[in-house]
Amino acid sequence: xxxxxxxxxVRGLGSAHSGSHHWLLQRFTAVGNVVLSIxxxxxxxxxxxxxxITVHDWIAHLFPATAMGLLLICTFWHAxxxxxxxxxxxxxxxxxxFAAFAVLNMATFAGILFGLICVLxxxxxxx
Amino acid sequence: MSQTSTTKxxxxxxxxxxxxxxxxxxTSILHRVSGNGLAVAGLxxxxxxLGSLAGGADSxxxxxxxxxxxFGLVVLVGISWAFFNHFASGIRHFVMDIGAGxxxxxxxxxxxVTPVIGVVLTAAFWAAILLR
Numbered sequence: 001x002x003x004x005x006x007x008x009x010v011r012g013l014g015s016a017h018s019g020s021h022h023w024l025l026q027r028f029t030a031v032g033n034v035v036l037s038i039x040x041x042x043x044x045x046x047x048x049x050x051x052x053i054t055v056h057d058w059i060a061h062l063f064p065a066t067a068m069g070l071l072l073i074c075t076f077w078h079a080x081x082x083x084x085x086x087x088x089x090x091x092x093x094x095x096x097x098f099a100a101f102a103v104l105n106m107a108t109f110a111g112i113l114f115g116l117i118c119v120l121x122x123x124x125x126x127x
Numbered sequence: 128m129s130q131t132s133t134t135k136x137x138x139x140x141x142x143x144x145x146x147x148x149x150x151x152x153x154t155s156i157l158h159r160v161s162g163n164g165l166a167v168a169g170l171x172x173x174x175x176x177l178g179s180l181a182g183g184a185d186s187x188x189x190x191x192x193x194x195x196x197x198f199g200l201v202v203l204v205g206i207s208w209a210f211f212n213h214f215a216s217g218i219r220h221f222v223m224d225i226g227a228g229x230x231x232x233x234x235x236x237x238x239x240v241t242p243v244i245g246v247v248l249t250a251a252f253w254a255a256i257l258l259r
Contacts, residue, residue: 027224030217037210045255052187056180068177075173079166086163115174118181126181 029078036071065123072115150238158216161209212245
C-alpha cells in the first residue's frame with residue numbers, strides 16, 4: 001500500500017491503520033451522553049424527593065428504565081474509550097498496557113451488565 | 128520514565144514542567160481529570176445507587192446513609208462538579224472538532240469560560256436540589 005494517499009491517511013489508513021474509529025466512537029458516545037445525562041439530571045431534579053418508593057416507582061416505568069439502560073451502555077463505553085487514552089499516555093510498557101486494558105475491559109463489561117440487571121429487575125418487578 | 132534500563136531511556140518530549148501555564152492547558156487537564164473522575168467515582172456511585180435500589184428498601188437506606196454522610200456528600204458534590212465541568216469542556220471539544228475557536232484570543236476566552244460554566248452549573252444544580 002506504500003505511503004497511501006493523503007485522503008487515505010485522513011480516513012484512518014495511515015501507518016497505525018486504526019485510531020479514527022476510536023476517535024469517532026468517542027464522539028458518537030459523547031453525543032449520546034449529552035442527551036441521556038440531560039435526561040438524568042432533569043429527571044432527578046423533577047423527582048419530589050429521593051425516598052425509596054419515589055425513586056423506585058420512577059425507574060420502574062418503561063421510558064426511564066430504557067433511558068437508564070442506554071445511559072449505562074453509553075457512559076461506560078465512553079468512559080472505557082477515555083480511560084484507554086489516559087492509560088496509553090502514562091503506561092509505557094506493552095505488558096503494563098496489556099494488564100491495564102484487561103482490567104479496564106472487565107470492569108467496563110461488569111459495570112454495564114450489573115447495572116442493566118439492576119434496571120431489568122426494577123422494571124420487571126423483581127424488586 | 129518507568130524504564131530502568133539505560134538502553135531504553137528514550138528522550139522525552141517537553142512536559143508540563145517547562146511550559147508557561149495558559150488557560151487552554153488548565154481546561155484540557157481539568158477535562159481529563161473530571162472525565163477519569165467520572166469514569167471511576169461517577170459510574171461507581173451510579174452502579175452503587177442502582178444496585179441498592181434493586182436490592183430493596185433496606186439496601187437503599189444503606190446507600191442514603193452512606194452518601195448522606197459528610198464524606199458521601201463531598202463525593203456527590205465532586206461527582207456533580209466533574210459532570211458539569213466535563214460536559215462544558217466536552218461541548219468546547221465539539222466546537223473545536225468542527226474547526227472553530229482556534230484563534231488565540233477566542234480560544235483563551237472559552238478556555239476560561241468553560242470551567243466557570245462548570246462551577247456555575249454545579250452550584251445551580253445543588254441550589255435546585257436544596258430549594259426544592
